Amino acid sequence: MSEVTYNPSIIYGIFDDDDDILRSAKVFRANRISVANVYSPFPIHGIDPVIGHPRTNISVAAFVFGGTGLSLAILMIWYMLISDWPMNVGGKPNWTFAANFPAFVPVLFESTVFCAAHGMSITYLLLNRLLPGFNPRNPDPRSTDDKFIMEINMDENWDATYDEVVGLMKSTGASEIKER
Amino acid sequence: MATAPLNDLRDPLILGEKSYHDITVDICRPIETKANKLWYVVFGLSFITMLWGLGLIAYTVGTGLGVWGLNKSVEWAWDITNFVWWIGIGHAGTLISAILLLFRQRWRMSINRAAEAMTIFAVICAALFPVFHMGRVWVGYWVLPLPNQYGSLWANFNSPLLWDVFAISTYFSVSLVFWYIGLIPDFATIRDRAITPMAKKAYTLLSFGWTGNAKAWARFEEVSLVLAGLSTPLVLSVHTIVSMDFATSVIPGWHTTIFPPYFVAGAIFSGFAMVLTLMLIVRKVLGLEAYITVAHVEAMNKIIILTGSIVGVAYLTELFMSWYSGVEYEQYAFLNRATGPYWWAYWSMMTCNVITPQLFWFPKIRKSLVATFIISIFVNIGMWFERFVIIVTSLHRDYLPSSWMNFHPSFVDIGIFVGTIGFFFTMFLLFARTFPVIALNELKTILKATGKYKRTSPKPEYKVEDLILESRKGKGGATLHAEEHH
Numbered sequence: 001m002s003e004v005t006y007n008p009s010i011i012y013g014i015f016d017d018d019d020d021i022l023r024s025a026k027v028f029r030a031n032r033i034s035v036a037n038v039y040s041p042f043p044i045h046g047i048d049p050v051i052g053h054p055r056t057n058i059s060v061a062a063f064v065f066g067g068t069g070l071s072l073a074i075l076m077i078w079y080m081l082i083s084d085w086p087m088n089v090g091g092k093p094n095w096t097f098a099a100n101f102p103a104f105v106p107v108l109f110e111s112t113v114f115c116a117a118h119g120m121s122i123t124y125l126l127l128n129r130l131l132p133g134f135n136p137r138n139p140d141p142r143s144t145d146d147k148f149i150m151e152i153n154m155d156e157n158w159d160a161t162y163d164e165v166v167g168l169m170k171s172t173g174a175s176e177i178k179e180r
Numbered sequence: 181m182a183t184a185p186l187n188d189l190r191d192p193l194i195l196g197e198k199s200y201h202d203i204t205v206d207i208c209r210p211i212e213t214k215a216n217k218l219w220y221v222v223f224g225l226s227f228i229t230m231l232w233g234l235g236l237i238a239y240t241v242g243t244g245l246g247v248w249g250l251n252k253s254v255e256w257a258w259d260i261t262n263f264v265w266w267i268g269i270g271h272a273g274t275l276i277s278a279i280l281l282l283f284r285q286r287w288r289m290s291i292n293r294a295a296e297a298m299t300i301f302a303v304i305c306a307a308l309f310p311v312f313h314m315g316r317v318w319v320g321y322w323v324l325p326l327p328n329q330y331g332s333l334w335a336n337f338n339s340p341l342l343w344d345v346f347a348i349s350t351y352f353s354v355s356l357v358f359w360y361i362g363l364i365p366d367f368a369t370i371r372d373r374a375i376t377p378m379a380k381k382a383y384t385l386l387s388f389g390w391t392g393n394a395k396a397w398a399r400f401e402e403v404s405l406v407l408a409g410l411s412t413p414l415v416l417s418v419h420t421i422v423s424m425d426f427a428t429s430v431i432p433g434w435h436t437t438i439f440p441p442y443f444v445a446g447a448i449f450s451g452f453a454m455v456l457t458l459m460l461i462v463r464k465v466l467g468l469e470a471y472i473t474v475a476h477v478e479a480m481n482k483i484i485i486l487t488g489s490i491v492g493v494a495y496l497t498e499l500f501m502s503w504y505s506g507v508e509y510e511q512y513a514f515l516n517r518a519t520g521p522y523w524w525a526y527w528s529m530m531t532c533n534v535i536t537p538q539l540f541w542f543p544k545i546r547k548s549l550v551a552t553f554i555i556s557i558f559v560n561i562g563m564w565f566e567r568f569v570i571i572v573t574s575l576h577r578d579y580l581p582s583s584w585m586n587f588h589p590s591f592v593d594i595g596i597f598v599g600t601i602g603f604f605f606t607m608f609l610l611f612a613r614t615f616p617v618i619a620l621n622e623l624k625t626i627l628k629a630t631g632k633y634k635r636t637s638p639k640p641e642y643k644v645e646d647l648i649l650e651s652r653k654g655k656g657g658a659t660l661h662a663e664e665h666h
Contacts, residue, residue: 016637026644031652041200041369042621043397056398062406080325080334089338106343106421113414114350117407121357124403125388128396130364134389141372144365144392144621146200146636159655171647173640 008179010036011162012139013150013169018044021148024172025050028152031168033160036153039143058127062120069115073108139178150174191475193287194631198470200624202634207620208370210466215613218465226605233599236592237312245315247592253585254575258593259309261567262600265450266306267348267422268443268563271415272451273299274355277362278411281404286626287479290471293366293619294462294611295455296359301607302454303352305600310344312596340424347421351414358407364390365400366616419447426570432513433574436501442494446563449487449533452480453559458608460553462617471618474547481546484559488537491566495534509579517573521586525565526573532562 015021022044028035035051038044048055078097081087081104086094093099125131143149152165166177194203215223240247250257273295280288314320322328323345325335335342368390371383390396423443426434456477463472502510517526536558545551572587611617627633 017635017639020640023640023644027647030644030648032655033652038394039392040394040397041204041365041392042624043401044394045625047394048398051394053394053398056395056402058399058402059406062410066410076325077337081337085334087334087336087338089336092338100338103338106340106417106424107337107346109413109417110343110346110350113354113410113417114346117350117354117357117410117414120403120406121361124361124399128390128399130388130390132385132388135384136368136371136387136389137391138368138372138393144369144372144390145204160652164649164651168647168649171640171642173637175637 009154010180011152011154011165011169012178012180013152013166013174014140014142014176014178015148015150015173016146016175017173018042018148020173021150022047022050024150024169024174027168027172028150031164033152033157033165033168035150036156037151039138039140039149039151041144041146041148044148058120058124061123062116065119065123066112066116068119070108070112072115073111077104077107139180190630191473192631193290193471193473193475194623194627195470195473197632197634198627199634199636200627201636203471203620203624203627204369204373206468206470207616207618207623208373210613211370211616212373219609219613223606223609226602226609229602230599230606231602233596233602236595236599237308240312240592240596241317245313247590249588249590249593251585251587253578253583254572254587256313256575257568257572257587258589258597259313261564261571262597263306263309264422264443264567264571265564266302266309266600268419268447268450268567269454269560270299270302270306270351270355270451271419271444271447272455273297273302274351274358274411274415275448275451276455277358278408278415281408282412285479286630287476289623289626290468290473290476290618291455291459291480293359293362293615294459294617295451296355296362297608297611297615297617298454298458298604299355299451300352300359301604301611303348303355304607305604307348307352308596308600340421340428343421344425347418351418354407354411354414358404358411361400361403361407362619362622363615364388365392365621366619368392369621370616416444419443431574432507432509433498433502433517433570435510436498438494438497438501442491442498445487445490445494446533446566449484449491449537450559450563452484452487453556453563456480456484456552456556457560460549460556462612466612466617468618471623474549477549477552478546481540481552484537484555485540488533488540488559492534492538495530512577513574516577517569520573520577522569522573522576525569529562529565529569532558533566536562 013021013024015024018040021038021040025035025038025047029050029052038047038051074097081094081100082097088094092103097104138144139149139151140147150169154160154162154165157165169177198206248259250259273292276288276295277292280292311317311320323335323342325337364387367383367387371380371387374380374383420440420443423439427436427439429435459472460477463469499514502514505511517523536555539551539555540546545555576586577584
């Protein structure tokens, strides 16, 4: 659908300050130009709603994996110590899971935490495309140091002109403009 | 957080006027420069000590547990003391990175990275002791719930020792992941600054291709928060379960319900002492005085007063309960602790853990780096004696006076313990030269709120309304779409 009459297709505005880029993103939003992405050395609080990113629901993963871990641990302990071989420890109740439950709490808890934490961490790495051997994809190496980079995709903003975008970037404090 | 107003009531957490780039340069300096002679000397010493410990472990495995000082009455002594001591030291790292994150304590950011590293190395040291105490380590996998050749006899889930296996392996692996997830963005910073191809390659591998876009950061923050939420009960559970190794038995002096909270407080107490010992050296050696300030030291000292006082109250409660219970065995166990053959261990523990930390009530001592360093060493020693007192004095006088025996550590016992200290320092020294010892990118988020921020370019002055272009009125399909999505 895009009528690519613009060269370049991606414009990067490089800012020196996190508050500057946040305000600049607000200006772009007010001008109805969508910001494709923002690269920064640290999280900029409040930028996600401005550039139209929905709240992440990665914590759901922790809940799902935690529930899985708990269920698997219950199944394992029930099979080993109730169903397969009830172990008589000083004559303590061992014939039903419920009667023996208090002694099982620590392992159930640890298994829940183990699966929740690792499951969510793996989900996080996959969602962020983070694995050993992957090459960095930030547009400028200084974005992990002290530069804040705004990425505008001209294909997404087919009715905006190059001059409009660069003009707005410069007047909101961008110290450098890069194109690709 | 970055836009919160400067709080004039508190001391700044970052000294001097810094730009974001200054923070990067300061924290990356130890990694990008060559180590000095002192580093090599200390590293060499630690490494040799570690090798000595490894040699003695090999000797133990080859010869048998008889080379340790254990006997029939005191079958837990030096080894389990060291195990509990090291595990306790590990607790500060998770406390700082998880519990202080939930409490939004900004001062955690300068010390959480190093404290977590300390946790990981300490847990490795701790795990060595029960593993080699098994005697036949090659069948160590029997602690896992695996099918085996003895029919259907499974691991005993009623046993606190098995709970320990689960607790410590969960604690170790979750701490490691939590630490690493925080390290990825900082490795990326080092990667993007690296000059030599070797460093570039290594840090590219370590940083997993971190990009630092808005979505990645949003997920990063969420994951950190949830991991902190999971680690908080986890860290409390670990030492609770360690204390249950003792508390669920019927040995006088062990069989008390006060053990879980008392052990957790003691763990945090000793962990903070070790963090202080290390950080006071690190800030000096690596030149990080601007980031690990007196305000940080004071905050940690306040936690030492709190947890030290809880430990003190626990000691007195134990004494009271042994008398009040009317159980003669309990009464004797505590009388024997204070006046028996190990009275010196008991009174070392009392002096180091109950009296010395109370000196921190005086602001002058709390803010003095020298005094803090000395007291932190006292606490480290005191907490080692605490575990020694609990374990050895309770065991060496059995219910049967005919089996009463004293414990004498052998040179192997002492050597393995010294070896773990060597391992700990070897790892920490390597860490200090290759990893960012401070969470440098996280630290940048608090610079504006708790330090003096140096702008590198003039602040653009405009009003958002003034920059709405006439040419953009009624346009912007893509933006509309993004808005609906939001």
